[in-house]
Every structure is written in structure tokens, then in C-alpha cells.
Amino acid sequence: MAAITMKKIVKRYGDGFPAVNEVSLDVRDGEFMILVGPSGCGKSTLLRMIVGLEDITSGEMVIGDRVVNRVAPRERNLSMVFQNYALYPHLTVFENIAFPLRLAKTPDAEVKRRVNETAELLELTEHLERKPANLSGGQRQRVAMGRAIVRQADAFLFDEPLSNLDAKLRGQMRTEISRLQRRLGVTTVYVTHDQTEAMTLGDRVAVLRKGVLQQVGSPRELYEQPVNLFVAGFIGSPSMNFLPASVDGTTLETPLGRFEVRDERKAAALEGREVVLVGIRPEHFEDASLVSEEKKAHGSVVAAHVDVTEWLGNELYAYVPYEAPDDLAAQLRELSRELDGDQLRTQAVVALDASSPITPGRDAELWIDTSRIHIFDPSTGDNLT
Ligand code: ATP
Numbered sequence: 001m002a003a004i005t006m007k008k009i010v011k012r013y014g015d016g017f018p019a020v021n022e023v024s025l026d027v028r029d030g031e032f033m034i035l036v037g038p039s040g041c042g043k044s045t046l047l048r049m050i051v052g053l054e055d056i057t058s059g060e061m062v063i064g065d066r067v068v069n070r071v072a073p074r075e076r077n078l079s080m081v082f083q084n085y086a087l088y089p090h091l092t093v094f095e096n097i098a099f100p101l102r103l104a105k106t107p108d109a110e111v112k113r114r115v116n117e118t119a120e121l122l123e124l125t126e127h128l129e130r131k132p133a134n135l136s137g138g139q140r141q142r143v144a145m146g147r148a149i150v151r152q153a154d155a156f157l158f159d160e161p162l163s164n165l166d167a168k169l170r171g172q173m174r175t176e177i178s179r180l181q182r183r184l185g186v187t188t189v190y191v192t193h194d195q196t197e198a199m200t201l202g203d204r205v206a207v208l209r210k211g212v213l214q215q216v217g218s219p220r221e222l223y224e225q226p227v228n229l230f231v232a233g234f235i236g237s238p239s240m241n242f243l244p245a246s247v248d249g250t251t252l253e254t255p256l257g258r259f260e261v262r263d264e265r266k267a268a269a270l271e272g273r274e275v276v277l278v279g280i281r282p283e284h285f286e287d288a289s290l291v292s293e294e295k296k297a298h299g300s301v302v303a304a305h306v307d308v309t310e311w312l313g314n315e316l317y318a319y320v321p322y323e324a325p326d327d328l329a330a331q332l333r334e335l336s337r338e339l340d341g342d343q344l345r346t347q348a349v350v351a352l353d354a355s356s357p358i359t360p361g362r363d364a365e366l367w368i369d370t371s372r373i374h375i376f377d378p379s380t381g382d383n384l385t
Contacts, residue, residue, distance in 0.1 A: 288367040
């Protein structure tokens with residue numbers, strides 16, 4: 001097994017904008033690292049540079065104690081699982097899994113032992129004689145993983161391995177991959193654009209945007225302390241609400257109403273500022289009619305007009321449209337364009353307890369856990385808290 005160290009890695013295709021721009025990242029020995037970001041952020045390119053399928057324009061790629069910039073892919077001793085499985089249709093499951101061992105001219109008895117062991121681990125034993133065409137999507141995915149883990153590679157690399165599966169199977173495979181990785185303890189780098197996979201699978205998550213590494217941390221760190229608007233909006237579902245706010249001392253005037261910032265550190269972030277963006281996660285709102293007086297005192301209550309609700313059984317999403325003052329609205333649109341998304345909506349999404357009696361078209365009171373809000377610089381998007 002091996003650690004993977006990336007030092008100021010740059011990739012330019014032709015003379016355009018760098019697809020990967022000075023990324024420095026340490027993947028520790030045995031760690032499960034996720035690379036996540038929207039389409040085109042450079043995550044597959046980075047993975048392909050680790051494996052050796054793509055040249056590195058500048059910077060250094062170190063695997064174990066070896067600089068591998070000029071080492072051929074098959075000499076890097078890495079195993080990769082692709083999105084489209086890449087199974088051989090004419091070979092049985094057994095031979096598909098055995099493939100890397102055959103390439104390495106492993107003796108027959110050893111091949112048999114290792115393939116059987118791997119099949120056992122992945123619950124494929126009874127399918128070993130079948131051809132890929134006769135397997136379900138999930139089974140094919142397991143065969144692809146079997147082929148990756150059958151030889152003792154220094155690290156596993158996954159490129160969106162679950163994106164062709166339906167939602168239910170994806171959930172199951174997620175748990176299986178997680179269990180398998182923990183059991184084998186092999187350094188793993190896993191690329192996805194799916195924030196749920198990123199949050200549930202990895203020890204740590206690296207968030208990329210336009211080729212630039214934004215933040216690396218545990219799922220909890222990214223959720224609780226996102227460094228900027230982009231990470232804040234990308235991690236968490238439904239995504240964080242960003243409200244423009246004018247600052248009056250420690251009071252914030254937002255389109256949802258006025259509220260008080262009590263936390264000292266957060267209040268300090270407001271000093272000297274006239275306008276900020278306030279980030280509130282949907283789950284940090286509650287239906288005020290269900291909140292005790294004592295708890296109310298630790299946050300703020302605002303009036304809201306809910307126009308749509310979605311009842312999901314375990315929770316209720318309520319949508320609260322709002323109007324931002326013209327100057328703030330213009331600033332928001334600008335920032336939204338910069339962030340290439342509709343992260344800055346003119347409606348707030350709140351996730352309430354499923355027992356909430358809130359109905360569409362009515363005025364309601366919402367309680368905000370103000371200890372959990374984030375305050376962002378509206379021109380840079382940096383998290384000030
Ligand atoms: P996706 O999830 O859509 O695969 P990604 O985050 O993996 O996206 P990459 O595939 O790494 O992104 O692409 C990063 C950037 O590099 C994109 O702008 C892409 O258009 C560009 N790119 C990727 N491969 C090539 C190539 N072979 N030649 C030129 N440009 C490329």
C-alpha cells in the first residue's frame with residue numbers, strides 16, 4: 001500500500017485554461033479520499049494523472065516514495081475501476097476477475113485461490129461461470145471491483161463507478177464499497193460529482209472547482225466549516241440558502257426578516273461591513289410553532305410566506321419565495337453567474353419536521369438556529385465565520 005502525494009499538479013490541454021491548476025493534495029496510506037466537483041472541474045483528469053493515463057504538464061506525482069511522472073501506467077501498481085465497467089463480454093466472471101493475474105502470469109492454482117477468495121468477498125461465487133451479459137448492473141459492477149482488488153495493488157482508483165446504476169442499487173453499492181475499502185484498508189481515490197457519495201464514502205473529501213482545489217476535509221468539516229460559497233452550496237442537500245443581508249451592528253436585515261447574531265465570533269465577522277450574504281442550511285430552520293420558548297430564545301423567529309410544500313414522509317420541505325432589494329439582487333446575480341449555478345435563489349428552502357402543520361399559501365413563523373449560520377463576503381464568496 002502507499003500514500004499518494006500531489007505537488008502543484010498542473011494539466012493543460014493545448015494552450016487553453018488549465019484543466020487542473022496547481023493542485024497539492026496528500027492521500028494518506030490506507031485513506032479513502034473522494035475527489036468531488038461539478039462536471040468539467042478536472043477530477044477525472046487528476047485521477048488519470050495518478051494512474052498515468054494522462055501526462056502531467058507540471059508538478060510532481062509521488063506514489064509511495066517514488067516520483068511517477070515518467071513511470072508507465074502498468075508499472076505504477078494501481079488498480080482502476082471505470083464508470084462503464086469495461087468487462088470482457090466473451091469471458092466468464094471467473095476469467096474477468098482473473099484477467100490481471102493472467103497478465104502477470106500468475107500460476108493457475110494461485111489464480112484459482114485468489115479469484116475464489118475475491119468472489120467470496122463480493123458474493124459472486126455462484127455466478128463465476130456466467131458471462132457479463134447475464135448479470136445485473138450491480139453484479140457487473142462487483143465483477144469490475146473484483147478485477148480491481150484481485151491483485152495486490154498499492155491503491156484503488158475509482159472513476160464514477162456507480163453513475164450507471166439506478167438510485168437504489170447505487171445506495172447498496174455505496175455501502176458495499178465502503179465496507180470493502182475498510183476491510184482491505186487500501187489507499188483509495190474515488191471520483192464522483194455526487195455530493196451524497198462524497199459525504200458518505202470518504203474519510204476525507206477534496207472539492208474541486210474549475211481545476212482549483214477549494215477545500216480538503218472530513219465530510220463533517222466541509223459541512224460545518226465550508227471555506228467559501230462554492231463549497232457551502234455544493235455540500236449538503238437540499239443546498240444551503242444564501243440570503244443577502246444588510247448589517248446593522250449585530251442585527252441582520254434579510255429578505256426573510258431581521259435577526260440577531262449572538263455568537264461572538266460571527267458578530268465579529270460583521271464588523272465594518274454593510275452587506276453580507278448569510279448562509280442558512282435548510283435543516284437549521286424549524287417550524288416555530290413546534291419550538292419550545294426556551295429554545296426559541298437561542299435563535300431567531302421570522303415570519304415567512306410558504307408557497308409550496310413537499311412532504312417526504314420523514315421531513316417536509318417548504319419553499320419561501322422572497323424579494324431581494326434591487327442592488328443586492330444585482331450583486332447576487334453576478335455572484336451566481338460566477339459560481340456557475342443557481343446557488344443563489346430567490347426562494348429559501350427549509351427542511352422541517354414531517355409533523356409540521358405548515359401548509360402552502362399560509363403565513364408561518366420559522367425559527368432559525370442562528371448559532372449555525374454562516375456569513376460570507378458577497379464580493380469574494382469567502383466564509384467570514
Ligand atoms: P466530468 O464529471 O464531466 O467527467 P471532470 O470534472 O471529470 O468532468 P475532466 O474530464 O477532468 O472533468 O475535464 C476537465 C476539463 O478539461 C474540462 O474543461 C474538459 O473539457 C477538459 N478536457 C478533458 N479532457 C480533455 C482532452 N483530452 N482534450 C482537451 N480538453 C480536455
